[in-house]
Amino acid sequence: xxxxxxxxxxxxxxxxxxxxxxxxxxxxxxxxxxxxxxxxxxxxxxxxxxxxxxxxxxxxxxxxxxxxxxxxxxxxxxxxxxxxxxxxxxxxxxxxxxxxxxxxxxxxxxxxxxxxxxxxxxxxxxxxxxxxxxxxxxxxxxxxxxxxxxxxxxxxxxxxxxxxxxxx
Amino acid sequence: xxxxxxxxxxxxxxxxxxxxxxxxxxxxxxxxxxxxxxxxxxxxxxxxxxxxxxxxxxxxxxxxxxxxxxxxxxxxxxxxxxxxxxxxxxxxxxxxxxxxxxxxxxxxxxxxxxxxxxxxxxxxxxxxxxxxxxxxxxxxxxxxxxxxxxxxxxxxxxxxxxxxxxxxxxxxxxxxxxxxxxxxxxxxxxxxxxxxxxxxxxxxxxxxxxxxxxxxxxxxxxxxxxxxxxxxxxxxxxxxxxxxxxxxxxxxxxxxxxxxxxxxxxxxxxxxxxxxxxxxxxxxxxxxxxxxxxxxxxxxxxxxxxxxxxxxxxxxxxxxxxxxxxxxxxxxxxxxxxxxxxxxxxxxxxxxxxxxxxxxxxxxxxxxxxxxxxxxxxxxxxxxxxxxxxxxxxxxxxxxxxxxxxxxxxxxxxxxxxxxxxxxxxxxxxxxxxxxxxxxxxxxxxxxxxxxxxxxxxxxxxxxxxxxxxxxxxxxxxxxxxxxxxxxxxxxxxxxxxxxxxxxxxxxxxxxxxxxxxxxxxxxxxxxxxxxxxxxxxxxxxxxxxxxxxxxxxxxxxxxxxxxxxxxxxxxxxxxxxxxxxxxxxxxxxxxxxxxxxxxxxxxxxxxxxxxxxxxxxxxxxxxxxxxxxxxxxxxxxxxxxxxxxxxxxxxxxxxxxxxxxxxxxxxxxxxxxxxxxxxxxxxxxxxxxxxxxxxxxxxxxxxxxxxxxxxxxxxxxxxxxxxxxxxxxxxxxxxx
Numbered sequence: 087x088x089x090x091x092x093x094x095x096x097x098x099x100x101x102x103x104x105x106x107x108x109x110x111x112x113x114x115x116x117x118x119x120x121x122x123x124x125x126x127x128x129x130x131x132x133x134x135x136x137x138x139x140x141x142x143x144x145x146x147x148x149x150x151x152x153x154x155x156x157x158x159x160x161x162x163x164x165x166x167x168x169x170x171x172x173x174x175x176x177x178x179x180x181x182x183x184x185x186x187x188x189x190x191x192x193x194x195x196x197x198x199x200x201x202x203x204x205x206x207x208x209x210x211x212x213x214x215x216x217x218x219x220x221x222x223x224x225x226x227x228x229x230x231x232x233x234x235x236x237x238x239x240x241x242x243x244x245x246x247x248x249x250x251x252x253x254x
Numbered sequence: 255x256x257x258x259x260x261x262x263x264x265x266x267x268x269x270x271x272x273x274x275x276x277x278x279x280x281x282x283x284x285x286x287x288x289x290x291x292x293x294x295x296x297x298x299x300x301x302x303x304x305x306x307x308x309x310x311x312x313x314x315x316x317x318x319x320x321x322x323x324x325x326x327x328x329x330x331x332x333x334x335x336x337x338x339x340x341x342x343x344x345x346x347x348x349x350x351x352x353x354x355x356x357x358x359x360x361x362x363x364x365x366x367x368x369x370x371x372x373x374x375x376x377x378x379x380x381x382x383x384x385x386x387x388x389x390x391x392x393x394x395x396x397x398x399x400x401x402x403x404x405x406x407x408x409x410x411x412x413x414x415x416x417x418x419x420x421x422x423x424x425x426x427x428x429x430x431x432x433x434x435x436x437x438x439x440x441x442x443x444x445x446x447x448x449x450x451x452x453x454x455x456x457x458x459x460x461x462x463x464x465x466x467x468x469x470x471x472x473x474x475x476x477x478x479x480x481x482x483x484x485x486x487x488x489x490x491x492x493x494x495x496x497x498x499x500x501x502x503x504x505x506x507x508x509x510x511x512x513x514x515x516x517x518x519x520x521x522x523x524x525x526x527x528x529x530x531x532x533x534x535x536x537x538x539x540x541x542x543x544x545x546x547x548x549x550x551x552x553x554x555x556x557x558x559x560x561x562x563x564x565x566x567x568x569x570x571x572x573x574x575x576x577x578x579x580x581x582x583x584x585x586x587x588x589x590x591x592x593x594x595x596x597x598x599x600x601x602x603x604x605x606x607x608x609x610x611x612x613x614x615x616x617x618x619x620x621x622x623x624x625x626x627x628x629x630x631x632x633x634x635x636x637x638x639x640x641x642x643x644x645x646x647x648x649x650x651x652x653x654x655x656x657x658x659x660x661x662x663x664x665x666x667x668x669x670x671x672x673x674x675x676x677x678x679x680x681x682x683x684x685x686x687x688x689x690x691x692x693x694x695x696x697x698x699x700x701x702x703x704x705x706x707x708x709x710x711x712x713x714x715x716x717x718x719x720x721x722x723x724x725x726x727x728x729x730x731x732x733x734x735x736x737x738x739x740x741x742x743x744x745x746x747x748x749x750x751x752x753x754x755x756x757x758x759x760x761x762x763x764x765x766x767x768x769x770x771x772x773x774x775x776x777x778x779x780x781x782x783x784x785x786x787x788x789x790x791x792x793x794x795x796x797x798x799x800x801x802x803x804x805x806x807x808x809x810x811x812x813x814x815x816x817x818x819x820x821x822x823x824x825x826x827x828x829x830x831x832x833x834x835x836x837x838x839x840x841x842x843x844x845x846x847x848x849x850x851x852x853x854x855x856x857x858x859x860x861x862x863x864x865x866x867x868x869x870x871x872x873x874x875x876x877x878x879x880x881x882x883x884x885x886x887x888x889x890x891x892x893x894x895x896x897x898x899x900x901x902x903x904x905x906x907x908x909x910x911x912x913x914x915x916x917x918x919x920x921x922x923x924x925x926x927x928x929x930x931x932x933x934x935x936x937x938x939x940x941x942x943x944x945x946x947x948x949x950x951x952x953x954x955x956x957x958x959x960x961x962x963x964x965x966x967x968x969x970x971x972x973x974x975x976x977x978x979x980x981x982x983x984x985x986x987x988x989x990x991x
Contacts, residue, residue: 106386115385120306121299123502125453126535130918133453161299170297178293181886185731186296187453187502193297211927223927230925233918235453235503236731237893238886239929 089154093117094163105151110134112150113160121161121190125233132232135191135198136160142198161190164197173197176249177242184236192232196246199228220250258714258829263787265779267706268837271942275786276744276877280806284744287882290736291750292500292729301500304472305457305532312459313342314385315521315531316392317513318378319541320370322399323910324406324606327368327377329398335380338394340387342525345379349520353609354542355482355510356579357769358475362486363510364576370399371574372606373912374540379517381525385532406606408911410547413603415570421580423588425654426595428553431564435555437636438564441628443552445620445979446903448545450613451923454502455538460518461528470497471515474504475767476726476760482511487519499758501768504730505894506612507543509769539916543611544904546571546581548620552628553597560638562592562647567625568599573610581610585617586701586958587625588654589844590664591647596654607911612769614894615954618702623898623962623979626698630966631975634683640966641672641850644699652844660843660943663874664699664850667937671697671850671872674935684973691856691865694971698959700849700871704941704950706836707766709776713742713784714829719808719820721746721785723755727765727777731890732953733883737774738781740880741947745785747805747819763831771847771951774879776834779945783832791830795822839943847955849873851892853963857971862986864900864968866930869960874937876950881936888934888956895960897924900980 087105091098093113100116110127113119113136122145125133129147136145137159145158165171173193176182183189203220211227212218225243234242276284295301320327332344352364352371367377377397382388407413432438458471467489473479476496484491496515501508514531521529533541553566569583580602588598613619633640648665651658672678677697686693711725723742729735735755743753756762766776786800793803798812805811808819839845854868869892878884901922905914915921934956940948961979969975974989 104384104386106390111385114306119299120302123299123303123454124305124532125455126918128535128917128919130535131453165298167294167298170294174294174297177297178289181290181882183293183296183731184733184883184886184890185453185501185503186292186301187303189296190299222931226927226929230927233453233923233925235451235505235923236886237890237924237929239893239924239926240889240932241886242926 087151089151091153092157093119094159102150105149107150108146109148109150109153110145113145119160119162123187123190125188132195133188133191135195135232137194137198140198140201142195161194164193172252173249176245180241180245180248182238182242182245184238188232188234192234192242195229195232200250258827261787261791261828261830263783263830264833265783265946266835266837267839267945271946271948274948276947279744280804281744281747283740283750284879288736288740288750288880290733290883291739292735303454303500303502304470305459305530307470308459308530309461309528312528312530313381313383313525314388315379315381315517315529316388317376317517317537318380318392318395320373320375320377322370322401323373323403323408325370325402326400327370327397328400330378331396335391335395338391340383341380341391342383343381343521345521345524347520349486349516350376351486351513351516353574354512357506357509357612358478359510360478360481362482365486372608373910374608376513376541379521381521381529403910406911407604408606408906409908410549410570410572410603413572413605415601415603417601421600423598424596428564428566428595428597431595432553432555435563436558437632438555439628439631439635440553441631441977443550443624443977445548447547447906448613448902449539449904449921450505450507450543451918451921452503452505452507455533455535456508456512456514456542457532458515458518459528459530460515460522462522465493467494467519469515469519472501472508473498474501474508474728474730474769476728477764478767479511480760483515483519486511486516496760497758498728501728501730504768505614506769509612513541535918536916540608540913544608545613546573546610548581548583550583550624552625554628554632556632556636560636560643560646564595565591565593566597570601570603572603572605575604577609579611582617583621585703586622589652589846590701592649592653607906615702615958618958622701622958623698626959626962627965630969640697641668641677644668657842657844660845661941662848663937663939664848667848667850667872667874670937671852671870675852675870677852680970683970688856690858690860692859692971693856694967695854696963696966696970697850697852698962698966700851700955700959702771702847702951702955702958704845704847704944705770705772706840706945707772707776708835709766709780710763710831710833711765711777711780711784712763712829712831713781713788714827715746715788716827717823717825719752721748721753723753723781724762725757725765725777725780726760726762727757727773728768729757730768732768732773732887733880734773734777736883737778737879741778741781742785745782745789748808771954775945775947775949775951778879778947778949779834780832782947783834784830787830787832788828791828792819792822834945843943845944847875847950849955851959851963853967855964855967855971857968857986859990862983862990864981864986866896866964868930870933872935872937873955874939875952875955876939876941876944877948878936879949884936884952885934887953889932891953891956892932892960893924893929894957896928896964898979899961899964903980
């Protein structure tokens with residue numbers, strides 16, 4: 087079977103001989119985009135976070151064949167070597183990573199998360215469900231699907247706050 | 255390009271470092287909170303880990319694993335599997351290993367997949383064209399067993415324990431003093447099996463070129479890993495090259511060669527193509543390494559002035575039959591506090607459960623929180639402030655050996671930490687409330703032994719004034735790329751962007767590798783020595799003594815003379831090799847890393863949930879090479895402690911030893927919302943006995959004690975004591991009124 091997948095703005099015709107290929111493995115093994123990481127393959131760690139039409143999702147929990155015609159954004163589509171995205175620069179400045187393995191997922195997740203917050207999506211930490219505020223606890227709650235065993239969490243929170251406050 | 259001029263500087267630590275070179279260089283890079291140089295690669299997803307950058311034609315392997323807890327494999331449906339789509343080979347080979355090599359083993363672990371020692375043990379490898387096909391075939395594998403599960407030992411209660419004579423020690427008469435002392439505690443604690451749970455699962459890609467084996471893998475100590483893999487395969491270490499440029503976390507789980515490397519190497523030989531084996535997360539839990547569970551008995555006694563007179567610490571841990579490693583739980587106990595009557599006990603039980611190995615601070619990580627929790631109970635019994643009890647018991651010299659400390663800053667850490675945390679505001683136990691939440695404060699000392707290992711590095715100063723640092727050292731998130739670049743730049747007087755660091759290739763000079771918190775000190779010292787060899791030659795070319803030379807921003811200065819380094823090089827490149835070796839200062843002096851940690855918790859009186867509201871630490875651990883990466887190591891270690899105190903516990907099935915919670919949804923490492931703001935302060939410190947940089951280990955120290963501070967805070971909040979880690983909601987609820 088063949089599917090059409092737009093990844094980071096570029097359209098790919100992807101020939102899949104096996105319906106069991108996950109979106110994550112399609113990205114990593116078929117398209118060579120290894121920035122998206124496999125930490126658990128079970129939707130538990132968030133290392134494989136990508137955006138589907140701007141919304142974050144775990145690429146390991148979805149089969150590639152389900153995404154014919156979809157537009158995916160991966161870490162490779164965020165910032166460039168010459169001009170890092172503010173979120174990426176903030177992660178470096180605040181040392182929001184150590185081993186770096188969960189980092190692409192953290193950055194994609196944080197990028198989409200800020201958009202969710204701007205659109206007023208509430209979370210468990212929202213005192214007012216109709217108007218969530220931009221607090222550290224909101225960041226912590228909304229980023230708790232992205233595990234980091236090096237445990238850079240305080241630095242990740244600092245980086246996200248910094249990036250969110252940076253001029254767009 | 256002409257060959258570089260080769261220079262060598264070797265140093266064995268047989269005496270106190272008097273030169274203190276890094277306090278006399280002026281580039282201002284060492285000690286600065288600089289960003290990691292590899293940061294742009296990591297935030298863009300272009301740093302390549304083990305299961306990436308496959309050679310063309312790579313095929314995939316998947317481990318077949320035992321479904322019984324003990325016995326023998328007597329058959330496998332190989333021909334059925336062989337007929338499945340895409341399957342290239344089904345491999346049962348006597349060279350497959352039972353469990354990963356222990357850290358610094360330098361030889362193969364126990365080999366032979368026929369005898370099963372634990373449930374989940376790899377017994378075969380299936381190779382197929384695609385990962386999906388290999389996985390499918392492995393899941394369809396049906397082994398026949400001579401099943402001896404009924405003879406297995408799966409719980410500590412049923413284990414028989416060995417008591418190695420060399421691991422026992424007594425001084426004075428502990429029993430007698432326990433009866434006589436004014437105040438005493440005699441307590442038993444348990445800590446569970448834990449999992450490293452590094453974010454990158456173990457993976458290896460192996461391929462053969464002209465009889466040479468190349469492996470991209472996720473390993474911490476390449477010089478040992480090459481020897482282990484070569485030994486497992488029965489080939490010369492000279493034929494093995496391992497590449498680990500980026501390692502997605504280790505914490506000890508990747509110290510030794512593991513199933514995926516041996517399996518991929520054998521498979522690549524058999525199918526004649528590169529083979530990639532990436533362990534599934536559940537395989538990581540069940541087949542790599544665990545931290546042993548422990549049972550610990552702590553006996554402490556003090557006189558009316560709060561002077562410790564008895565210190566007893568006994569531990570029962572476990573491992574697979576034949577494994578030499580056993581978690582050195584009592585490691586810090588002999589040298590931390592006073593007491594004339596002492597007893598150390600160490601007992602190892604043999605269990606048919608996944609091998610136990612080193613996990614971040616093996617020993618102190620589970621020993622210190624327990625002794626520090628017991629001290630908290632003694633302080634309460636004696637009516638003393640816990641900080642004061644510790645301050646009254648800091649010895650002048652190692653109370654067990656009589657050796658001097660290389661430096662002991664524990665008192666400074668305790669005083670400074672208590673002040674900055676606001677310890678004076680600690681409530682009486684069980685008296686402070688915030689709505690449904692009971693609030694408490696607790697503290698701990700943080701103690702971890704300091705080590706130095708053989709390490710070598712090469713620093714090449716090219717004719718254009720740029721430098722290249724090369725060593726097989728790994729960066730497992732610890733900041734090796736940052737600090738090694740900084741050290742070379744500092745000693746050579748170059749800006750950071752003129753220095754490049756290459757790591758993680760076993761063809762480069764052999765380093766200590768990453769482990770035991772000795773990586774920065776060992777590999778860093780070798781880089782410093784290599785750069786110093788180059789610097790000494792520059793001094794010669796300046797016509798001055800090395801001590802009179804100043805190097806800054808590419809300029810050499812001696813007295814009132816000044817020349818550009820590139821002019822001094824005059825077209826030459828200088829290549830320094832530096833080698834550090836441990837020496838007598840490791841034996842003559844008790845070297846340790848020191849700290850104090852403070853925690854504030856809130857315990858829900860309704861649900862029993864514990865939230866850590868504040869964590870604060872002060873560390874004195876020699877020179878801090880990079881305060882930014884050092885702080886990250888410390889907060890990471892302290893958060894390890896949150897997991898240890900509150901969440902983390904591998905549960906095993908008492909019927910067959912299988913891991914019940916074997917993935918990241920069931921084994922609960924801390925998540926972002928579990929973690930509060932964390933304060934970390936470093937005292938200005940130097941340890942001239944440690945190494946020529948006068949730096950010490952950090953990454954493990956930070957987790958040695960944290961869980962103790964948290965359980966002590968829970969006791970302060972609730973007025974109840976908890977002796978079984980982790981302190982989960984059910985345990986709290988059962989004790990709340």
